[in-house]
Amino acid sequence: MTQPPKYYIGLMTGTSLDGVDAALVDFSGDKPHLAASFSLPLPGPLRAQLMQLQSPSPDELHLSHLAGNALADLYAEAVARLLVDAGLNAGQICAIGNHGQTVRHRPELGYTVQLGNNARLAELTGINVIGDFRSRDVAAGGQGAPLVPAFHQAIFGHTGEPCVVANIGGIANITILAADGTVTGFDTGPGNVLMDLWTLQHKGEHFDAGGAWAAQGNLQADLLQAMLSEPYFALLPPKSTGRDLFHGEWLQKHLSSARHEPVDVQATLNTLTARTLADAIRQHAPQAKAVYLCGGGAHNAHLQTQLQQWLPTQQIKTTAALGVDPDWVEAYAFAWLAWRCDHRQPANLPGVTGAHGARILGAIWPA
Ligand SMILES: Nc1ncnc2c1ncn2[C@@H]1O[C@H](COP(=O)(O)OP(=O)(O)OP(=O)(O)O)[C@@H](O)[C@H]1O
Ligand SMILES: [Mg+2]
Structure with a gap:
Protein backbone atom coordinates (compact mmCIF):
# COMPACT_ATOMS: atom_id res chain seq x y z
CA MET A 1 0.00 0.00 0.00
CA THR A 2 1.41 3.41 -0.88
CA GLN A 3 1.95 5.75 2.04
CA PRO A 4 0.62 9.33 1.99
CA PRO A 5 3.47 11.75 1.20
CA LYS A 6 5.61 13.12 4.03
CA TYR A 7 7.03 16.35 2.68
CA TYR A 8 9.95 18.31 4.08
CA ILE A 9 11.46 21.40 2.48
CA GLY A 10 15.21 22.06 2.54
CA LEU A 11 16.50 25.64 2.18
CA MET A 12 20.10 26.44 1.39
CA THR A 13 21.88 29.76 1.05
CA GLY A 14 25.56 28.94 0.73
CA THR A 15 28.83 30.80 0.94
CA SER A 16 28.65 31.83 -2.73
CA LEU A 17 25.80 34.23 -1.85
CA ASP A 18 24.19 33.42 -5.21
CA GLY A 19 20.68 32.58 -4.09
CA VAL A 20 18.23 30.50 -2.08
CA ASP A 21 17.82 26.90 -3.18
CA ALA A 22 14.63 25.17 -2.05
CA ALA A 23 14.03 21.42 -2.35
CA LEU A 24 10.79 19.58 -1.65
CA VAL A 25 11.49 16.03 -0.50
CA ASP A 26 9.03 13.22 0.14
CA PHE A 27 10.12 10.85 2.92
CA SER A 28 7.13 8.49 2.80
CA GLY A 29 8.78 5.71 0.78
CA ASP A 30 11.73 3.40 1.46
CA LYS A 31 14.01 6.06 0.04
CA PRO A 32 13.48 9.84 0.06
CA HIS A 33 12.47 11.35 -3.23
CA LEU A 34 13.22 14.87 -4.54
CA ALA A 35 9.73 15.95 -5.63
CA ALA A 36 10.30 19.58 -6.69
CA SER A 37 12.86 22.36 -6.52
CA PHE A 38 12.99 26.12 -6.86
CA SER A 39 15.74 28.71 -6.79
CA LEU A 40 15.51 32.44 -6.07
CA PRO A 41 18.49 34.76 -6.64
CA LEU A 42 19.67 36.95 -3.75
CA PRO A 43 18.74 40.58 -4.53
CA GLY A 44 21.83 42.75 -5.03
CA PRO A 45 21.40 44.99 -1.94
CA LEU A 46 20.91 41.99 0.40
CA ARG A 47 23.90 40.24 -1.15
CA ALA A 48 25.96 43.40 -0.51
CA GLN A 49 24.79 43.58 3.13
CA LEU A 50 25.64 39.92 3.68
CA MET A 51 29.01 40.38 2.05
CA GLN A 52 29.72 43.26 4.43
CA LEU A 53 28.68 41.13 7.41
CA GLN A 54 31.25 38.47 6.51
CA SER A 55 33.89 40.53 8.31
CA PRO A 56 33.78 42.79 11.39
CA SER A 57 32.07 46.15 10.79
CA PRO A 58 30.42 48.86 12.92
CA ASP A 59 26.94 48.11 14.32
CA GLU A 60 27.06 44.57 12.98
CA LEU A 61 24.76 43.17 15.69
CA HIS A 62 21.90 45.42 14.58
CA LEU A 63 22.68 45.02 10.89
CA SER A 64 22.87 41.24 11.15
CA HIS A 65 19.37 41.08 12.61
CA LEU A 66 17.99 43.28 9.84
CA ALA A 67 19.70 41.05 7.27
CA GLY A 68 18.25 38.01 9.08
CA ASN A 69 14.76 39.45 8.68
CA ALA A 70 15.32 40.16 4.99
CA LEU A 71 16.60 36.61 4.53
CA ALA A 72 13.51 35.18 6.28
CA ASP A 73 11.30 37.16 3.88
CA LEU A 74 13.23 35.77 0.92
CA TYR A 75 13.11 32.21 2.30
CA ALA A 76 9.34 32.56 2.77
CA GLU A 77 8.99 33.70 -0.84
CA ALA A 78 11.06 30.74 -2.07
CA VAL A 79 8.85 28.37 -0.03
CA ALA A 80 5.65 29.98 -1.34
CA ARG A 81 6.79 29.69 -4.94
CA LEU A 82 7.98 26.11 -4.47
CA LEU A 83 4.57 25.21 -3.05
CA VAL A 84 2.75 26.87 -5.99
CA ASP A 85 4.94 24.98 -8.47
CA ALA A 86 4.29 21.71 -6.64
CA GLY A 87 0.55 22.38 -6.24
CA LEU A 88 0.75 21.99 -2.44
CA ASN A 89 -0.23 24.10 0.55
CA ALA A 90 1.59 24.82 3.81
CA GLY A 91 -0.53 22.35 5.77
CA GLN A 92 0.94 19.49 3.73
CA ILE A 93 4.54 20.20 4.80
CA CYS A 94 5.95 18.54 7.95
CA ALA A 95 8.78 21.06 8.38
CA ILE A 96 11.27 23.34 6.67
CA GLY A 97 14.96 22.64 7.27
CA ASN A 98 16.69 25.99 6.98
CA HIS A 99 20.46 26.25 6.81
CA GLY A 100 20.59 30.05 7.06
CA GLN A 101 23.38 32.29 5.84
CA THR A 102 26.77 31.74 7.44
CA VAL A 103 28.46 35.02 8.39
CA ARG A 104 30.97 33.64 10.89
CA HIS A 105 32.31 30.13 11.31
CA ARG A 106 34.64 29.89 14.31
CA PRO A 107 34.29 26.38 15.76
CA GLU A 108 37.69 26.77 17.45
CA LEU A 109 36.11 29.55 19.53
CA GLY A 110 32.93 27.52 20.10
CA TYR A 111 30.52 29.21 17.72
CA THR A 112 29.17 29.39 14.19
CA VAL A 113 26.57 31.93 13.03
CA GLN A 114 23.89 31.36 10.40
CA LEU A 115 21.59 34.33 9.87
CA GLY A 116 17.89 34.05 9.02
CA ASN A 117 15.10 34.82 11.44
CA ASN A 118 13.53 31.37 11.90
CA ALA A 119 10.70 32.67 14.11
CA ARG A 120 9.75 35.07 11.34
CA LEU A 121 9.98 32.28 8.75
CA ALA A 122 7.60 30.10 10.82
CA GLU A 123 5.25 33.06 11.18
CA LEU A 124 5.31 33.89 7.45
CA THR A 125 4.93 30.33 6.18
CA GLY A 126 2.76 28.70 8.86
CA ILE A 127 5.16 25.73 8.66
CA ASN A 128 7.38 24.27 11.40
CA VAL A 129 10.91 25.52 10.92
CA ILE A 130 14.03 23.62 11.96
CA GLY A 131 17.28 25.59 11.87
CA ASP A 132 20.62 26.22 13.56
CA PHE A 133 21.86 22.74 12.64
CA ARG A 134 25.54 23.39 13.20
CA SER A 135 25.63 24.80 16.75
CA ARG A 136 25.01 21.55 18.59
CA ASP A 137 27.87 19.78 16.86
CA VAL A 138 30.16 22.73 17.70
CA ALA A 139 28.95 22.62 21.32
CA ALA A 140 29.93 18.94 21.35
CA GLY A 141 33.47 19.84 20.33
CA GLY A 142 32.95 19.39 16.58
CA GLN A 143 33.59 21.57 13.56
CA GLY A 144 29.85 21.88 12.90
CA ALA A 145 30.79 21.12 9.30
CA PRO A 146 30.57 19.51 6.92
CA LEU A 147 27.13 18.11 7.83
CA GLY A 323 20.12 10.04 -9.79
CA VAL A 324 20.30 13.45 -8.07
CA ASP A 325 20.71 16.71 -9.99
CA PRO A 326 23.99 18.27 -8.73
CA ASP A 327 22.27 21.66 -8.20
CA TRP A 328 19.90 20.32 -5.55
CA VAL A 329 22.05 18.07 -3.38
CA GLU A 330 22.69 20.68 -0.65
CA ALA A 331 19.05 21.83 -0.31
CA TYR A 332 17.98 18.16 -0.37
CA ALA A 333 20.44 17.56 2.51
CA PHE A 334 18.74 20.19 4.67
CA ALA A 335 15.33 18.59 4.10
CA TRP A 336 16.95 15.33 5.25
CA LEU A 337 18.50 17.04 8.31
CA ALA A 338 15.06 18.46 9.22
CA TRP A 339 13.51 15.00 8.89
CA ARG A 340 16.22 13.56 11.17
CA CYS A 341 15.63 16.24 13.80
CA ASP A 342 11.86 15.84 13.57
CA HIS A 343 12.35 12.15 14.35
CA ARG A 344 14.93 12.90 17.05
CA GLN A 345 17.63 11.05 15.15
CA PRO A 346 21.27 12.13 15.30
CA ALA A 347 22.65 13.56 12.08
CA ASN A 348 26.30 14.41 12.66
CA LEU A 349 29.11 11.96 12.06
CA PRO A 350 31.63 12.36 14.91
CA GLY A 351 34.30 10.83 12.67
CA VAL A 352 33.76 13.69 10.25
CA THR A 353 33.18 16.73 12.46
CA GLY A 354 35.27 15.65 15.47
CA ALA A 355 32.32 15.99 17.87
CA HIS A 356 32.44 13.94 21.09
CA GLY A 357 29.48 11.88 19.92
CA ALA A 358 26.38 11.62 17.78
CA ARG A 359 23.94 14.47 18.37
CA ILE A 360 20.44 15.44 17.28
CA LEU A 361 21.04 18.59 15.23
CA GLY A 362 18.75 21.60 14.97
CA ALA A 363 16.32 23.74 16.93
CA ILE A 364 12.58 23.83 16.26
CA TRP A 365 10.29 26.84 15.76
CA PRO A 366 6.78 25.32 15.70
CA ALA A 367 4.32 26.76 13.20
N1 LIG B 1 27.63 27.43 -15.21
C1 LIG B 1 28.53 27.59 -14.25
N2 LIG B 1 29.85 27.59 -14.53
C2 LIG B 1 30.78 27.76 -13.57
N3 LIG B 1 30.48 27.96 -12.28
C3 LIG B 1 29.18 27.98 -11.93
C4 LIG B 1 28.14 27.80 -12.88
N4 LIG B 1 26.95 27.87 -12.22
C5 LIG B 1 27.25 28.10 -10.94
N5 LIG B 1 28.58 28.16 -10.75
C6 LIG B 1 29.31 28.44 -9.51
O1 LIG B 1 28.63 27.86 -8.44
C7 LIG B 1 28.39 28.83 -7.42
C8 LIG B 1 27.14 28.49 -6.68
O2 LIG B 1 27.24 27.18 -6.21
P1 LIG B 1 26.40 26.64 -5.00
O3 LIG B 1 25.06 27.27 -5.01
O4 LIG B 1 26.52 25.17 -5.03
O5 LIG B 1 27.27 27.18 -3.81
P2 LIG B 1 26.88 27.77 -2.42
O6 LIG B 1 25.64 28.57 -2.55
O7 LIG B 1 28.09 28.45 -1.91
O8 LIG B 1 26.59 26.51 -1.54
P3 LIG B 1 27.47 25.76 -0.42
O9 LIG B 1 28.50 26.69 0.12
O10 LIG B 1 26.52 25.36 0.60
O11 LIG B 1 28.02 24.54 -1.05
C9 LIG B 1 28.35 30.15 -8.16
O12 LIG B 1 28.70 31.21 -7.30
C10 LIG B 1 29.37 29.92 -9.25
O13 LIG B 1 30.66 30.20 -8.78
MG1 LIG C 1 24.07 28.57 -3.75
Missing part, protein backbone atom coordinates in the same frame (compact mmCIF):
# COMPACT_ATOMS: atom_id res chain seq x y z
CA VAL A 148 26.32 16.65 4.42
CA PRO A 149 28.43 13.45 4.67
CA ALA A 150 25.75 11.62 6.72
CA PHE A 151 23.23 12.57 4.04
CA HIS A 152 25.59 11.53 1.24
CA GLN A 153 25.97 8.18 2.98
CA ALA A 154 22.20 7.76 3.29
CA ILE A 155 21.48 8.70 -0.33
CA PHE A 156 24.60 7.66 -2.25
CA GLY A 157 26.11 5.00 0.01
CA HIS A 158 24.65 2.07 -1.92
CA THR A 159 26.85 2.05 -5.02
CA GLY A 160 28.97 -0.83 -3.68
CA GLU A 161 32.15 0.90 -4.81
CA PRO A 162 34.41 3.23 -2.82
CA CYS A 163 33.75 6.74 -4.06
CA VAL A 164 33.94 10.42 -3.22
CA VAL A 165 31.17 13.02 -3.34
CA ALA A 166 32.66 16.48 -3.87
CA ASN A 167 30.43 19.49 -3.29
CA ILE A 168 31.88 22.56 -4.97
CA GLY A 169 30.01 25.56 -3.59
CA GLY A 170 31.71 28.69 -2.28
CA ILE A 171 33.86 26.32 -0.24
CA ALA A 172 34.53 22.77 -1.45
CA ASN A 173 33.96 19.74 0.74
CA ILE A 174 34.39 16.02 0.15
CA THR A 175 32.67 12.95 1.54
CA ILE A 176 34.62 9.71 1.28
CA LEU A 177 32.38 6.64 1.13
CA ALA A 178 34.70 3.67 1.71
CA ALA A 179 33.96 0.10 0.61
CA ASP A 180 33.58 -1.05 4.24
CA GLY A 181 30.86 1.55 4.91
CA THR A 182 33.01 4.03 6.83
CA VAL A 183 32.44 7.68 6.02
CA THR A 184 34.87 10.54 6.35
CA GLY A 185 34.83 14.05 5.00
CA PHE A 186 36.04 17.61 5.39
CA ASP A 187 36.27 21.01 3.70
CA THR A 188 39.15 20.95 1.23
CA GLY A 189 39.35 24.75 0.87
CA PRO A 190 38.05 27.26 -1.66
CA GLY A 191 35.52 26.07 -4.19
CA ASN A 192 34.21 29.02 -6.20
CA VAL A 193 34.63 31.79 -3.65
CA LEU A 194 37.95 33.19 -4.91
CA MET A 195 37.14 32.61 -8.59
CA ASP A 196 33.84 34.48 -8.11
CA LEU A 197 35.55 37.42 -6.39
CA TRP A 198 38.12 37.73 -9.17
CA THR A 199 35.54 37.38 -11.96
CA LEU A 200 33.38 40.10 -10.43
CA GLN A 201 36.37 42.40 -10.02
CA HIS A 202 37.66 41.97 -13.59
CA LYS A 203 34.68 40.97 -15.71
CA GLY A 204 31.76 42.42 -13.74
CA GLU A 205 30.10 39.00 -13.74
CA HIS A 206 29.17 36.89 -10.73
CA PHE A 207 30.97 33.77 -11.92
CA ASP A 208 33.11 32.38 -14.72
CA ALA A 209 30.55 30.33 -16.67
CA GLY A 210 31.93 26.92 -17.50
CA GLY A 211 35.38 28.08 -16.38
CA ALA A 212 35.74 29.45 -19.94
CA TRP A 213 37.73 32.51 -18.88
CA ALA A 214 40.06 30.45 -16.70
CA ALA A 215 40.62 28.07 -19.62
CA GLN A 216 42.10 30.95 -21.66
CA GLY A 217 44.77 31.78 -19.09
CA ASN A 218 48.16 30.36 -18.21
CA LEU A 219 48.77 28.74 -14.87
CA GLN A 220 51.15 30.84 -12.75
CA ALA A 221 53.22 28.17 -11.04
CA ASP A 222 54.80 30.45 -8.42
CA LEU A 223 51.45 31.93 -7.45
CA LEU A 224 49.93 28.47 -7.16
CA GLN A 225 52.80 27.26 -4.95
CA ALA A 226 52.47 30.32 -2.72
CA MET A 227 48.73 29.75 -2.30
CA LEU A 228 49.25 26.03 -1.67
CA SER A 229 51.53 26.94 1.26
CA GLU A 230 48.42 28.08 3.16
CA PRO A 231 48.59 25.99 6.37
CA TYR A 232 44.90 25.04 6.15
CA PHE A 233 45.62 22.67 3.24
CA ALA A 234 48.13 20.62 5.26
CA LEU A 235 45.92 20.33 8.36
CA LEU A 236 44.60 16.85 9.03
CA PRO A 237 40.82 16.45 9.32
CA PRO A 238 38.52 17.14 11.07
CA LYS A 239 38.64 20.60 9.58
CA SER A 240 36.27 23.16 8.11
CA THR A 241 36.65 26.62 6.68
CA GLY A 242 34.81 29.53 5.11
CA ARG A 243 35.04 33.13 4.06
CA ASP A 244 36.64 33.77 7.48
CA LEU A 245 39.87 32.51 5.87
CA PHE A 246 39.43 32.53 2.08
CA HIS A 247 38.51 36.13 1.30
CA GLY A 248 39.67 38.99 -0.91
CA GLU A 249 42.53 39.95 1.42
CA TRP A 250 43.86 36.39 1.40
CA LEU A 251 43.99 36.55 -2.40
CA GLN A 252 45.46 40.06 -2.40
CA LYS A 253 48.21 38.97 -0.02
CA HIS A 254 49.34 36.33 -2.52
CA LEU A 255 49.05 38.66 -5.50
CA SER A 256 51.11 41.47 -4.05
CA SER A 257 54.54 39.95 -4.78
CA ALA A 258 54.32 39.90 -8.61
CA ARG A 259 52.23 41.33 -11.42
CA HIS A 260 49.95 38.86 -13.25
CA GLU A 261 47.40 39.18 -16.04
CA PRO A 262 43.86 38.82 -14.62
CA VAL A 263 43.11 35.88 -16.92
CA ASP A 264 46.21 34.05 -15.66
CA VAL A 265 45.14 34.63 -12.05
CA GLN A 266 41.75 33.12 -12.90
CA ALA A 267 43.44 30.10 -14.48
CA THR A 268 45.53 29.69 -11.32
CA LEU A 269 42.51 30.00 -9.00
CA ASN A 270 40.69 27.35 -11.00
CA THR A 271 43.74 25.11 -10.64
CA LEU A 272 43.94 25.87 -6.90
CA THR A 273 40.43 24.49 -6.41
CA ALA A 274 41.14 21.44 -8.59
CA ARG A 275 44.56 20.76 -7.03
CA THR A 276 43.41 21.03 -3.40
CA LEU A 277 40.44 18.76 -4.12
CA ALA A 278 42.63 16.27 -5.98
CA ASP A 279 45.37 16.32 -3.30
CA ALA A 280 42.77 15.66 -0.60
CA ILE A 281 41.32 12.77 -2.58
CA ARG A 282 44.74 11.29 -3.40
CA GLN A 283 45.79 11.51 0.23
CA HIS A 284 42.59 10.38 1.93
CA ALA A 285 40.73 8.31 -0.66
CA PRO A 286 43.27 6.73 -3.03
CA GLN A 287 41.01 3.68 -3.32
CA ALA A 288 38.02 5.67 -4.64
CA LYS A 289 36.87 4.51 -8.05
CA ALA A 290 34.78 7.58 -8.88
CA VAL A 291 34.33 11.20 -7.83
CA TYR A 292 30.78 12.56 -8.06
CA LEU A 293 30.58 16.35 -8.25
CA CYS A 294 27.73 18.50 -7.02
CA GLY A 295 27.15 22.20 -6.27
CA GLY A 296 27.55 25.02 -8.78
CA GLY A 297 31.17 24.05 -9.46
CA ALA A 298 29.89 20.88 -11.15
CA HIS A 299 29.06 23.19 -14.11
CA ASN A 300 32.67 24.34 -14.43
CA ALA A 301 33.89 22.21 -17.37
CA HIS A 302 37.46 23.50 -17.07
CA LEU A 303 37.55 22.52 -13.40
CA GLN A 304 36.30 19.04 -14.30
CA THR A 305 38.99 18.68 -16.95
CA GLN A 306 41.66 19.72 -14.48
CA LEU A 307 40.35 17.35 -11.82
CA GLN A 308 40.51 14.50 -14.32
CA GLN A 309 44.12 15.41 -15.11
CA TRP A 310 45.08 15.38 -11.44
CA LEU A 311 43.09 12.21 -10.78
CA PRO A 312 43.75 10.08 -13.88
CA THR A 313 42.63 6.78 -12.36
CA GLN A 314 39.29 8.00 -11.00
CA GLN A 315 36.18 8.64 -13.04
CA ILE A 316 34.93 12.21 -12.64
CA LYS A 317 31.15 12.42 -12.95
CA THR A 318 28.37 14.42 -11.34
CA THR A 319 25.74 13.19 -8.88
CA ALA A 320 23.33 13.08 -11.85
CA ALA A 321 24.92 9.67 -12.48
CA LEU A 322 23.57 8.65 -9.05
